[in-house]
Amino acid sequence: MTVIQYAAASPTVTVGAVSELRNLTVINTRNAAFPGANAIAQSTNTANGVSTLDSISAIADGATDNVALYVTGGFLNVHASDVEAAPSGTQTGTEVGLWATGATSDVVVRNAKLAASSGTIRQSAHKELGANVRIENTQLKGTTFGTPSCFNNYIGSDFTLAICP
């Protein structure tokens, strides 16, 4: 097992290049309120860039206000990955698996898991106006916010079809 971990307000891993991240666990455990822990973030793409996360565990598990994957711009593909906020299940703030915002944000999630295990606001995916989010064949734990495009997603506990959005 290979883990990249950090505990700071800025993300553990910043993507947004013509690159791919594979077979890794990325953790952020910042113990502070907003902004809390953030495992992976992308704010833009380089000129030719589409980043891909493949078989990644992105975990944000600080004291509160955790966002596992935070996208404010650019294209990002997420495949076969666990994106989890607050997996320890004790947090009471705003806990979000994937948060996408910004007019240029375009995120595709396939065959993955988006989860928030606790929180006053507990969302698997949070899409703000302008962002483009597509989620397919993915386990969702926590509600979705906004209007992501969803296909064939399910709830992990009983494999029933997830309501999304």
Add this chain to the structure above:
Amino acid sequence: MNKTSAMRVGIVLWTLGIMTMAQNSGAREVVTPSRIQPSALLSIDQNRSTVVDRIVGEWGDRLAASSAGINRDQLREMLLAMPADQLLAASLAGSLDGLRNVLVHGLSAPVTTKPSLQVKALGDPGDDVVYTPVIPCRLVDTRNAFAAVYQGAGAFTGGEIRNYTIQGGNGVCLSQLPPGLNPSAVQLQVFGIPINGGSNGDVEILPQGSTFGSTATLVYLGNVLLTSASTTARINLANNQIGVQVRGGGADLAIDVVGYFKPPAGTVQPAAILWVAKSGGNYTSIQSAINAAAAVASATQPYLVKIAPGTYTEQVTLKDFVVVEGPAST
């Protein structure tokens, strides 16, 4: 001169021509073309059985009765296996000795294969590009008249240069030019609309950052409402952009993408692998390995940073053309 004699004279003259050409080109070689053959020898090949029948009919019995020790069937077999030029010589033999000389030469002459074509399969990602037509989509419309990736912005003034990224956006060209497509060239239909009746000029499209002024993609005239041209435009591969300059009196432009050129899809092998490990690797820090790889990596020579098992406490920023990979099990 009867018809048969006339034909023989014609064949002899034609043969002399062939021999003259062979002499002029240096040493006489028997060429076994792979695809393209001289049309005269092709005729011999296409009528091989007829030619062989004639030779066997004329000389078969006499050859069998001679001291050569070759019967009709053996002669037929030899003739059928001969290269076309040797068979032609055999058909022109005027005596039994002449035929025997041709047969001996045909058995002993070295065959030199000199391919007339450089055969290479399509699909070399280093050399080839593949053209893919797309449903035309509007990349640029300065008039704001139709939906375009770059819509509005007004007419070009004379000498103005604008740069455009070859990628879909704003709901236009999204399927035709998806993110990450990164073609090496695009096929464009360019429309020039002069701003007024006195506006003449030209349009030049080059890879972004190029020096303009030596060529023209389209010439527009003020008294012509709309002029159109089709062009293949190369792209600045570093930023996926083209540059467009309008010279002269100024004009609105509309540019449609109708297709693109791109190296054939294939697996690009990493140029090198850098190992990150607590000990024994090339680097102990992930970011150090990424930075080192990014300094030399490119689209055709991506680098792979492999990370050994363990926990690495650091912040990491990915760079272009560098893949970061842990062991197969996370």
